[in-house]
Amino acid sequence: MFQVKLSLPNTDPAMVLDVLTSCIMWFFYALIPCLLIDGVAVLPAPQNLSVQSTNMKHLLTWSPVVVPGEIIDYSVEYQGEYESLYMSHIWIPSSWCSPTENPECDITDDITATVLYNLRVRATLGSQTSAWSTLKHPFNRNSTILTPPGLEVSNDGFHLVIKLEDLGPQFEFLVAYWRREPGAKEHIKMVRNGGVPVLLETAEPGAAYCVKAQTFVKAIGRHSAFSQAECVKLQGEALSLALALFAFVGFVLILVVVPFSIWKMGRLLQYSCCPVVVIPDTLPGVTLEGVSLVTSSWP
């Protein structure tokens, strides 16, 4: 029969302790370079990401990363709700902010649908990059703040004309106007574009009208509040008569004043260029030589 005798090596506790201690020491020695790298090279991630959105203009801002003497670049990426549901690994670089030096980014051109968007930012300095910092609550453009539009009302006596603030192609305007008198009916007009004069009504002269407007954004199905009403009085016929009278008076004045001025100037020129010497009647037949003989004989 063949026997195999197995024997365990001597397990001296002191030796085991020595080995363990060496391992731990070498482990910490190996960590030292990592600690040194952590202390110098890793950039902090940008903090306090937030989106301010007014009238469909969306601005992502964050607290700047400060490294004395250095200029930090930031990269912004976004992920629409479609990407987050169907392709969660896809993040798209922002149109204008990959990279950017300012701690803000106009993401209006990136947010093109009325869905939730995730946004993230990281800082870069040379070869160092920070971790991504993600917006805490995804942003939907239907949360934009809509302000009442700027409104200029004018008239040329017969026509009520308005000019609305140009807010871009996504904005339409609802304009309400009425005659300023008790029981007047309110008229509503839809204006597609801002920035251009729009005729509201050919009005009766002397009438007073009030106008107010609100914006409507089809993409998010929301209106702004109405602007403050602005009222104008149409001068109409009275203004025309006053203008005609003024014009007539001015014309008459011109007809009188201009010829008189010409005549006066002519006389002035005549006296200054060619003065006429007139001998008085008390000295008839006296010549200049005769005057000098008379005066020289006086004592």
Added chain:
Amino acid sequence: MKAQRVPLWLLGAMLLQCSVHARGLRKCLISTDVHRAGETKDAFQNVTILSALETLHRIKPLDVCCMTQNLLAFYMDRVFKDHQGLNPQILRKISSIANSFLSMWKTLQQCQRPCHCRQEATNATRTIHDNYSQLEAQSAAVKSLGELDVFLAWLGKNHQGSSSI
């Protein structure tokens, strides 16, 4: 396969009025902005996915609801996912359209009852999926993106209506 540039049309906002039934479902307002990305060089002239003349144009008004949802799902579930392009500009355009479709889909779900799909609509949808499956995924995706103008024109024609305000 080399990724191909795809045509994506610029269309203005579209309104979709839901509730065509007499029982008075409330009207919906759906709008989307779709942007143009560029021209395409379509190498697969003989294969069409949506096949405007044969498939979409034969859809009857009763089937528009079902076809709209089916085609939106087709693009979201297959076309956009199969497109593997990495060009950031193309990615942005496709993201814009995909998210607009998602927004439209969600609004349709909220606004109306589930569409009743008749056999004609189901057959037409199957034809489109079969056409798509004939090609390799990336090529099929590129081709379908190239025919997006067909789908958008069909949407505009079938969902034109007054605003609900």
